[in-house]
Amino acid sequence: MIRLLIVDDHAVVRSGLKLLLGEKQNIDVVGEAADGDEAIRLAEVLLPDVILMDLSMPHGKDGMTATEELKKLLPDIYILILTMHDDEQYLFRAIQAGASGYILKNAPHEELLTAIRYVAAGSAYLTPLATKRLMGQYIEKVKNGEGTDEFESLSEREKEVLSWTAKGYSNKEIAENLIISVKTVESHKSNLMEKLGLKTRPDLIKYAMKKGLLTFE
Structure with a gap:
């Protein structure tokens, strides 16, 4: 059973995700939070296996800051970013912050379920586009003589x-x-x-x- 904490500032989104994911036998939605501060408080109490984290939350800590702090406080918890930001700047920052996965909100439900299971198993999950961008950046660094240290x-x-x-x-x-x-x-x-x-x-x-x-x- 995968213990999941949902973090999103929109109550409708949280309810929809809880309804969708709660129907799956191997996923237990143990809590939900509306901002990064609440996510940190709940995570320390509930100790979920995976946190489904939004990035843009105007009240309290945003998802990026919360991810960085959570990985320091609870390094064994995996964080999967679920966001509308299809932007490599956010992608790279999320990975540097300690996220184990990055998936867009417009992804099919089946892909979201797959991402959660991958991350819960200790693997990384990136959308195909995100993987392509990361590989492109790495190849560019190698061409420029970087990335070998x-x-x-x-x-x-x-x-x-x-x-x-x-x-x-x-x-x-x-x-x-x-x-x-x-x-x-x-x-x-x-x-x-x-x-x-x-x-x-x-x-x-x-x-x-x-x-x-x-x-x-």
């Missing part, structure tokens, strides 16, 4: 470990500063070295200098 593939924690390690801190000291275990530090360090193709500590230090991570008081 693996730094952006690092998690925020891996970036922190990279910075602390380059500054000469031991695994134990890093663990104490980040309030994690030494074993976790070692795991992060191993992962980031592999992602960046680095073999030695000097290589790591050179890379950190290149990225401007070695700043001292």
Whole structure:
């Protein structure tokens, strides 16, 4: 059963979605919210699997801001953007904010159901047009010599470990500063070295200098 929270500022839209989705046996609409602030409050209480999020909500937080905050507060919750904005600017921002999917309000009901199930299973879902636009942007970056830096593939924690390690801190000291275990530090360090193709500590230090991570008081 997929626990779903619907977020849209129009009561008629929420009612229609609840009626449509509530008829499906594997979807349980556990709540609905009219703005981003209410969505955050309800999500913390209801802990849905998926949040169906509108972007344009004039009162309270908008969908983009709410998505960013929810992914920080509840990183295990998946967010599917349901919007009328067929614009790559909104698409790219939504993905950067942490959304797992992006679908337009004029999409067929069957596609919406498919998107919800994909996202609930931990997969990403984009409309064909959105996928085409993302691929186009990536290809353009590659042509321009961009998009080949693996730094952006690092998690925020891996970036922190990279910075602390380059500054000469031991695994134990890093663990104490980040309030994690030494074993976790070692795991992060191993992962980031592999992602960046680095073999030695000097290589790591050179890379950190290149990225401007070695700043001292």
